[in-house]
Amino acid sequence: MPWTLHTDTPGALISHGNIAPWHVVFDQNRPTGLIGWEYTGPVDPLDEVAVTAFYCVQLFDDDVAEEIGLPPAATRAEWFKAFLDGYGLPRRQRTDLIDRILHFLIKDNGWYSRVQGFTQHNTHTEGLWTLAWQSRAALWTLEHRELLTCTAAR
Structure with missing residues (x-):
């Protein structure tokens, strides 16, 4: 299935492409697997x-x-910093992560709007909350860019 994160850039790896808490399987409070593999493909x-x-x-x-x-x-x-530390991401690779998040949110909202068939003539509202919370999350992330970037770099 096409997905916002898919890319054909050099260095892309085949991966899950949509890792989020709701796709993690836990056993006795430990992550043991991932579900929701429909967006698997080449990702940066x-x-x-x-x-x-x-x-x-x-x-x-x-x-x-x-x-x-x-x-x-x-x-x-x-x-955010603890996640990146736990992942082992070097400080030098953290400088543009907020831009990458914002790029994803903008691209994903546009993609989702197309998939849902939203137009100026639509009257159905199903799926609009997804667009609203992601747009608001993008704004919040933009407004907190300096805090997030500086904290992640420490």
Whole structure:
């Protein structure tokens, strides 16, 4: 299936392409596998790290964060750093991760809009929340770019 992260650039690897908490299988609180392989394909490894960090750290808008009980931005910035540290990503490869996240969110919203067939003449609203929360997450990430980038670089 075509997917926003797929690329034909040199260095692309065949990977899951959509690693997020809702695709991780746990056994006794330990991750043991992944489900949802429909987007498997060639991806840039750094793009996948960036997007996986976005989903796992939950860089979502403040009202969504409050609704699901997430901590403030500074704490999530520390989680972002911890994710990258745990992944073993060198500091020199962290400088453009926020740009990669933003690029994904913009591209994914456009792709999703096309797949859903949204036009100015549509009256159905199913799927609009996906566009709304991702757009708001992109804005939140842009507004917190400096905090996230500086924290990740420490």
